[in-house]
Amino acid sequence: MDEKAQARTARIHRMTFAGVYPLYVQKAGRKGRTRQEVDEVVRWLTGYDAEGLQEQVERKSDFVAFFAAAPRLNPDAAKITGTVCGVRVERIEDRTEQLVRYLDKLVDELARGRPMDSILRR
Helix, strand or coil, rough: CCCCCCCHHHHHHHHHHHHHHHHHHHHHHHCCCHHHHHHHHHHHHHCCHHHHHHHHHCCCEEHHHHHHCCCCCCHHHHCCCCCCCEEEEHHHCCHHHHHHHHHHHHHHHHHCCCCCHHHHCC
């Protein structure tokens, strides 16, 4: 991993889910999508229920802790492909960074108006 990628990964590891979550909701909301839909994609990826997700927000868990505590990462997450911020998600070496980028990609797809069945790889 080059220095630029290492710095990006370190920055992502320090970010809190609680800090990014409202941005996901805002992004989706600008395109007419709901907080419930954002929650649905987060729960699909992580296995959190509504209470567990809210607890992670209240704890202000960083992304490392957020994904480490996830009840069940969805095995279909590997079907998420494409680029986020110019980075191909399927080629990211660091697992936490890859999961964050998967989540970014799901929210991007939601904001672009894709049907939920398509977003959730059904």
